[in-house]
Amino acid sequence: MDSNFKQILHDLDTIVAKDPATTGRWEAFLCSPGYHGILFYRLAHRLWLKNWKLAARLLSQLGRLLTGVEIHPGATIGKNFFIDHGMGVVIGETAVVGDNVTMYHGVTLGGTKPFGGKGGKRHPTVEDNVVIGAGAQVLGPIVIGKNAKIGANATVVNDVKPNTTVIGVAAHCAETSKSCTFVPYGINAKTADPFETKAAEYEKRLADMEKKLAELTGGKNAKK
Secondary structure, three states, X not given: OOHHHHXXXXXXXXXXXXXXXOOOHHHHHHHOHHHHHHHHHHHHHHHXXXXXHHHHHHHHHHHHHHHOOEEOOOOEEOOOOEEEOOOOOEEOOOOEEOOOOEEEOOOEEEOOOOXXXXXXXXXXXXXXXXXXXXOOEEEOOOEEOOOOEEOOOOEEOOOEOOOEEEEOOOOEEEEEOOOOOOOHHHOOXXXXXXXXXXXXXXXXXXXXXXXXXXHHOOOOOOOO
């Protein structure tokens, strides 16, 4: 079987496995905008590798127009890539995406060089089994380690270690775990923000200090 056809089947099977709203290959093929965006990319990427770069860019722009997914044909994307919902995804020219990566709508893998800056690695490298939540902005030639999870709407401008969950603006580590369990959108109600935990600790300490101060001064400095 032709390797390109195998890749198409792998992409379809990935959607069926990861999207509970999709029941089979035909439904994935006909109704998944994320898959359509990936399919346009894979066709455009083949043209890019043959050095038919203008044709590749034109096909890529047609895919963007029809799907709302913008993937530069020069990007490198591995197996079993899944874009859920699709709309608003942007992946830059020098981005590298590993195998079994899941990405939600509104994600940007963007470059940070000033306008006019050409050449060199400008976009992120996303290693295997990463989940990137909706609206996340991953910027610059950074590395997102294997099994990492990026919470929805996070802004990531520094490397992320493997097996780590990052959240917030600018993104900070919320969790480090050896577990490879899939977490939709990279975050859920069980994800604890260490900044919030630390703030709660400070509030408790402040309340204890105020109580002790009131005891020492006979209540004169207690809050009224």
